[in-house]
Amino acid sequence: MYGVLNDRNIYYLARISDKAKRFLTRELRRHGLQGLAPSDGDIMVALFKRRQLTMKELSGIIDRDKSTLTGLVDKLARLGYLEKKTDPADRRVQIVSLTEKGGRLIPDFITISLKLQEMFSRALSAHEKDTLVNLLKKVHDAW
Amino acid sequence: MYGVLNDRNIYYLARISDKAKRFLTRELRRHGLQGLAPSDGDIMVALFKRRQLTMKELSGIIDRDKSTLTGLVDKLARLGYLEKKTDPADRRVQIVSLTEKGGRLIPDFITISLKLQEMFSRALSAHEKDTLVNLLKKVHDAW
DNA sequence: ATCTAATAGTTTGATAGCAAACTAACAAAG
């Protein structure tokens, strides 16, 4: 459905995105992080940057349905990487944060992420990379 | 994992790709094509263009694992949209083709695909669209 | 001709992901 006619934009985009996802999954495994998926990394990095976030905030940041997030966060909590506690000020809200064990994984995520960047941009000049990110941002923001 | 540091290329790329997928899924449903996913459309459009393809060829074209393809093709055959038969010249090979019932869905796929293109490019000038597809192609081919 | 290796496809088992329906807690209005 991505490239029915002559406009191959989305076709390339979707295939690159799939390749990136598979790349990340393989790399996570290679680092001994079996059972972790790219979205798990996104969650943990977001918490590394922001210290603590609600389920709703996380859902927005990683762009996944709230029901998906419930599953991921519960798994990461079960593995000891995250902690989830009810906000005393509003008992509907769950506040999620990294544990120390979770924090120790961040360097791995950074390493893998840099490797992905390299895969991505090895065919592009610095200027082309700039152009590309600007165009992608435009499309993203206008959706 | 897509946007750990400052390089947001892949972050935008992945989010746009996800949005596109969800958009397609919703549109397929709106057209009464419940139970069909974007990949199903890719398979059927590929067969519309090329008449008949082996499982291996299809797997390459839609960029999905062969085991994934088995499931999708079998489902589409069960629904009467595809036909699968053993190649008499090499009995390992399965030759897949559209049925007439399957062919009747093609106009819907084209309509939906055009709508997606519009979502995608409404923030871009014609020149920007060109630039973007060229850069994406470069990244894609170099992976 | 007969092993051995390569190839095409399927099966199995597991996970990420969505949507819809649900529960619980809070907010607002009278």
Next chain:
DNA sequence: CTTTGTTAGTTTGCTATCAAACTATTAGAT
């Protein structure tokens, strides 16, 4: 206060997807 609506999150049911192990068939080498 109590009803009514809104918001945060969870549960349930289903599909796409991959990887690894498997089967069946063909090709190649001696």
